[in-house]
Amino acid sequence: EAGVTQFPSHSVIEKGQTVTLRCDPISGHDNLYWYRRVMGKEIKFLLHFVKESKQDESGMPNNRFLAERTGGTYSTLKVQPAELEDSGVYFCASSHYVDEQYFGPGTRLTVT
């Protein structure tokens, strides 16, 4: 069974540019989550999809962040325009049941 995959693994962009991160969950997992870790601090929840619907987006920092999950399969997280404080590692996770989330390797985003 393939795990959660994320693309790209690294991205370096300039302030003001746009970046789109992609997450492919484990097949059959209706729940998909985005988290972010900034500068070695704690990993923070961003949002949660159930299939294609946003169940909880309380962790999204501001309206420069847009997450989508069309068709209930893969998800994208777009940052537009990117700011310096958006740098960090963005993790995606998926689950079938609520008591176990499977994480991807993360995308390291650097905004210069």
Added chain:
Amino acid sequence: AQSVTQLGSHVSVSEGALVLLRCNYSSSVPPYLFWYVQYPNQGLQLLLKYTSAATLVKGINGFEAEFKKSETSFHLTKPSAHMSDAAEYFCAVSAGEYNFNKFYFGSGTKLNVKP
């Protein structure tokens, strides 16, 4: 909101020594609790979880953790460290009774194992 505190951002032990990584949480309702490990250049891997069953939870690679409600703790232990245990460890708690989907993580503890 929940919060998780991991005492010690870096812990160093000798190979064969006891590993103890501390985690305290705040929660007004019985939580679900987790330990994840991240090896270099890899994603987070679930080590073990507590979901209101036995308070002593055994995980992979010889790790275990004990849920102590009175102390609001969920410390991770391993009797004998191995070089391959060097990694970063994260404690996490779910958001509580009505939202088990939202995890709160600690800041992580990097474990160094000396030969």
